[in-house]
Amino acid sequence: MKKYISLILISGFLLFFQSCSSQTKLDSKTVDALVNSKEFTFHAERANPTNYDVINIMNSMPNSTATRILQLDGNYTVELRNNQLEVVLPYFGRLFNPSLGNTDKNSYRFTSKDFAVDQSQNKKGTWIVKIRPNDVSNVSDIIIEVYKNGRAFTSIRSNDRQPISYDGYVSQNENTEKP
Template sequence: MKKYIILLLSFSVLLLFNACGSQHYLDSKTVENLVKNEEFTFMAKSAHPSNYDVINVMNSLPTSSSSRMLNLDYGYGIVIKKNELVSTLPYFGRAYSPSMDRDKESLRFTSKNYKVIKTEGRKNSTVFTVIPSDVSHIRRIIMEIFPNGRAYVSVDANDRQPISYDGNIEQNKN
């Protein structure tokens, strides 16, 4: 009987360590090729606003948690191609100079003139700093991509508070 209990306990500990391990979204070779070619799609899974007014409103909703993140539906992200950057990210926060132009309300824009600075980050990650020249309200986009395909994106704008997103990268759809 003791052998069965020890076997059951060791099996449950093994399952626990397996569940707590890092999640792999893409294999490291695919991520390495996407980063090297500088053509991929970032799919946002959650947004992390920095404005405490937004966080207080989120916390006052009946079914909300006290976390500072908003889970997003599928389809929000950034597509990077050789000569085009398309962003379809939502924005939650304070705009300092609101515009009547619907293209400047959220972080939805297309840039054909942008500069990419690629550096090495911590934990074998790659950091992309994207500076669009033809979009006036976006200062820079910083993407940190990890070898398992996870990515963290921070957007600095000229006319609003910064916001960050968490998600993963995948191959561009043709």
Template sequence: MKNLFQTLIFGILIFVLNACSSTNSVSNANITKLLKDGEFTFMAQRANPTSSDVVNVLNSFPNSSSSQVLNLDYGYSLKITKDELVAELPYFGRMFSSNYDNTKNSYRFTSKDFNISESSGKKGSTIYTINAKDQQNIRRMILEVFANGKAYLSIDSSDRQPISYDGYIKENSK
């Protein structure tokens, strides 16, 4: 009887954990189509700042965890089309030349002059190296997209510490 109860509890736990797992709304066939077309939107879910100052501030809050990951609200994205690159991403970290205009302290820009080079990565991923020529502070952005739709974006700037984002890709909204 005790083993039956433990098996039942274990089965319910597996069912609940499986139901709570995050799923991607884009099918694998649609992901390969998006990657082939080269037009998609990266939706950021988490920010990973590299600055130890940010981590120290986050750890000073009561009841905080010691993780370096910041969960983001819905809407932070990097939209890639054939003729336009639109970034709306927050920034957490040290800036070496800050601006009094707070809207310019994050990654919010539209680029019409950019290069994208595509290469294949490990375990079937696709790596996009993006160079925005009309943005003076951004050196490069590296976007790695996996076969299940999950993606990892790293931004390297000349005026601030690097930052990376975890998220997924989706089809561009019409």
């Protein structure tokens, strides 16, 4: 009986570590080409709020874990093109100037046509893309850190709310040309 229990525990650990391992979405040359072209899409998979009120509420819910990570459904993106930046991301945290009537202004949902992109690469091959939209009043900086395997970490700094970060991956932009 002890052999079966130890066998089950070992197989459980192996399955756990296999699911936790980093899964490569893209190779490093493709990631370099995407970032150099300044045309890619960041897909958010998890949101990491920094506000302790949100974290305390999440931890007080039944059957919750003691982490401050919120799983997202994959429909939240930052799409960077040569002439347009489109951001659709949720926000969890404290707003200093909330809009009561229009809830779209409480999350990050905007399209910018006037923005500056600065990119650099460190010695380990990680890209840091800094985007500064000039025609959006509440967002001062979007920083996307793109790793060699295509995984990415995005943080947004605003003028009217606390910062938040997102984990996810980058991919090539989809063609949305109308026939």
